[in-house]
Amino acid sequence: MRQRNSTSAPVPHAARIRAMARASRLRGWGGVAAMALACALTALFTLLPLHRVSDRPDTGGRGVAHATPAAAPDCKDPEASLKPSGAGGATIEAIKKKGKLVVGIDQNSYRWGYRNPNTGELEGFDIDLAKRIAAAILDDPDPSKVVFRAVPTQERIPAIDSGQVDMVVRTMTINCDRIKQVDFSTAYFETSQQVLVPQGSKIEGFDTLKGHKVCVASGSIAEEALKSQGHPAEDTITVANQLDCLVRLQLDEAEAVVTDGALAAGQAAQDPTVKVLEDTLDPEYYGVAMKKGADDLVRQVNQVLEDYRDDGWQQSYDKWLAADLGKGSPPAPKYKD
Structure with a gap:
């Protein structure tokens, strides 16, 4: 499924962060104090209480094809699952x-x-x-x-x-x-890995990521994909949740985000100043x-x-x-x- 930029209204907290970033357009919000505010905003909206949460503590189209990390030799078809049944157990x-x-x-x-x-x-x-x-x-x-x-x-x-x-x-x-x-x-x-960048970015796809700061979620397929392509560790920013990558992009701390195309489309819908590139990796x-x-x-x-x-x-x-x-x-x- 090829991603398309959306004109949907951005989610309010993303809009607030973006508006403040524009109001003080110096790179990285111009200082530690502003960065602390950005982090506080991110934490606030990330940790809002959930409806019906238990009392236990929280843990915390195709484009150009590229190779994904090699599968384990004993893994032939990871998507194959057990046959359906309603018998219980x-x-x-x-x-x-x-x-x-x-x-x-x-x-x-x-x-x-x-x-x-x-x-x-x-x-x-x-x-x-x-x-x-x-x-x-x-x-x-x-x-x-x-x-x-x-x-x-x-x-x-x-x-x-x-x-x-x-x-x-x-x-x-x-x-x-x-x-x-x-x-x-x-x-x-079904989805695939794609790249999210600011409008006007010179990054064109996965082959042009080297030399640029790229944000990914820790433990994600995107993190594995960057490593498999030899992206320098010092140019990779890892965060706990994908929303944090969008914030890093808005603050000019990252130049691109790599994530599932389906998630990237949602982030582009939140912020019309970013776009999803058509270049993709293999289906996931x-x-x-x-x-x-x-x-x-x-x-x-x-x-x-x-x-x-x-x-x-x-x-x-x-x-x-x-x-x-x-x-x-x-x-x-x-x-x-």
Whole structure:
């Protein structure tokens, strides 16, 4: 799916940060005091309390093709998952017994998982999917039955391993390294890595990133992609969440952001002074991540996705993503033999 710049109104906190940056146009806001203010604003909007959060503490078109990091030799098809079933099992019963599904999400990704500043509610493509899964597992459409927990990019897998969340629905790419640590559902979205730059930037794509400060989220596929292309570590800025990269770009501390094209489109929708370049890497697929060995839960989620592709996926896509990404459809599921 080729990204297109959106003219949608920016999310208010991004607009406030951008307005202050323009008001004091000196590079980096002209000093430590201004930087402290920017960081405070970022922290404020990143750590806003979530609706229905448990009391446990938070952890914290195609363009030009390029090679992605080599897959492990024993990994042939990481997107293949267990065949769907609604039979249930020990994991499903434990979730039903506690009467709630705890889902790790992002509250900073516009269009995917973010807090609507007008209503205070969490919204987005991933949020819709999480609610659909919770309703199916708990046999109850009441949205209060799903507990959302904001999880930083690098804490997604630890949050699953520790039992802080039952699953993660957070634009999480399925790959060979991650399937060794968690189990995934079938893919529910296709994207690829792309570059976000200010309007007027001379950066044209991945081949022209060297020598420029590039921001990525720690623990992301983008971070791996930069390393695989030999991007100098001293020119790579790593942050906890993607929204922080947009702020770094607005403050002229970064010259480009590398992230999933689907997320980059959301950032361009927040700030019309930036754009998404057409250059892409190989296709990637988002999946719902769950604890290793929770086969009954994986099968149940795959059953939900079977139904969701026919009734729900397109409606959610059209509502949240079509304005920025154009026409779209869900990827076909792949199952293990």
